[in-house]
Amino acid sequence: EVQLVQSGAEVKKPGESLKISCKGSGYSFSNYWIAWVRQMPGKGLEFMGIIYPDDSNIVYSPSFQGQVTISADKSISIAYLQWSSLKASDTAMYYCARRYGRNFDFWGRGTLVTVSS
């Protein structure tokens, strides 16, 4: 069974750093793209970027380029999303999703990130 298990909710202060994770299981993690998707409170889904774990090829959406860093460790089947300096506007639910072909077929349950002073 394909599963994407995301790390737990985080509460951080502005300016702090953060790295959240998404662990894949039940399939060959290295050979499928993993995307990160933001959903701000009460808002829609936004594509942030995507990584191919086998060679760590990463493509960022222009809106998120330079704002976050996506990485992966294929040896332990985990993808990461990190911030070096959080802002209040980073408060959102973050989902990882597997891309099969050109479609997102499996999603994690999401990691809620709250940034507040």
Next chain:
Amino acid sequence: QSALTQPASVSGSPGQSITISCTGTSSDVGGYHAVSWFQQHAGKAPELLIFDVVFRPSGVSDRFSGSRSGNTASLTISGLQAEDEADYYCSSYIASSTLSVFGTGTKVTVL
């Protein structure tokens, strides 16, 4: 890359059919046979309903169907049920890139 355009809300009575549109450009919706639809219930993660414009994953009700005409894709829900009340999002692969784009989302209300 601009979000795909969806109506903010659509409503219908139980048993009726409703259609949600998703309008993009020739670089996304009209450019690839790679439009997906997702259902998101309140407080839950999105779930795939339709992929590659018209295909349903195993386990998805055949009350959900997808189509496309030019740069506009559509999701039709037939025999509307109370459990269909949720937010619906389209997405498309973007031509000549590895990127994807989501629609603005549609809230479906069952009257």
